[in-house]
Amino acid sequence: MYYKILFGILCFSFCSCKVINNYQTECYSVSEDATYIIDVTLESKSILKDLSKIKINGIDGVLFRGVTGKNCVTQKPLIQQTKSEVINNKFINSIYKNRGGCEKYITKIEQLETGPILGVSKQLYQHKYRLTINKDLLRKDLINAGLLKELNSIF
Numbered sequence: 001m002y003y004k005i006l007f008g009i010l011c012f013s014f015c016s017c018k019v020i021n022n023y024q025t026e027c028y029s030v031s032e033d034a035t036y037i038i039d040v041t042l043e044s045k046s047i048l049k050d051l052s053k054i055k056i057n058g059i060d061g062v063l064f065r066g067v068t069g070k071n072c073v074t075q076k077p078l079i080q081q082t083k084s085e086v087i088n089n090k091f092i093n094s095i096y097k098n099r100g101g102c103e104k105y106i107t108k109i110e111q112l113e114t115g116p117i118l119g120v121s122k123q124l125y126q127h128k129y130r131l132t133i134n135k136d137l138l139r140k141d142l143i144n145a146g147l148l149k150e151l152n153s154i155f
Contacts, residue, residue: 025061027072034136036075038067039112041128048127051109058131059095059102062138078139079147091145108132 023042030036040058048054061067066077079086086092095101112128142148 023057023061025058025065025067027067027069027075028130030072030075034134035107036062036067036133036135037130038062038133039128039130041126043117043124043126045122045124047114047125051129054127054129055102055106055109055131056096058129058133059105059138062133062135063092078135078142081147086147089145089147091141091147105134105138106131107134 023040026039026041028037028039038058038061040054040061042048042054042057044053062075062077063079064077064083067075069075108131110130112130114125114127117124117126139148143150
């Protein structure tokens, strides 16, 4: 457990990403028009005033972690390389450095719940949002950036 935490701290100390590690993504549904509807749960020390953390963590989950399935099949991450292998890519940097870099992929955001986590010595808040992410547009931009191969180029 401690090795995973240490590894996570080391990985994220070398990049300028503002991704908060203590988040979870869960698939709510996958629609016919190739959009993911995911629930993103995030813990923070204060109430969120800016939704960019939720949005970036939602995109990060789709790109690098995948989305666990509860109401739908678990979705694999779009990028198979590790984050440290692609962190210097111009496209990836544009998503994380610019607060609005992921805006065009998120078509809807809905707050589900926000409140303090009870029974914790430090005051922590849990935020749960539902995001609708345009997976096809994200995939197309990943192909244009050279991070994914087109399906027809495989055959």
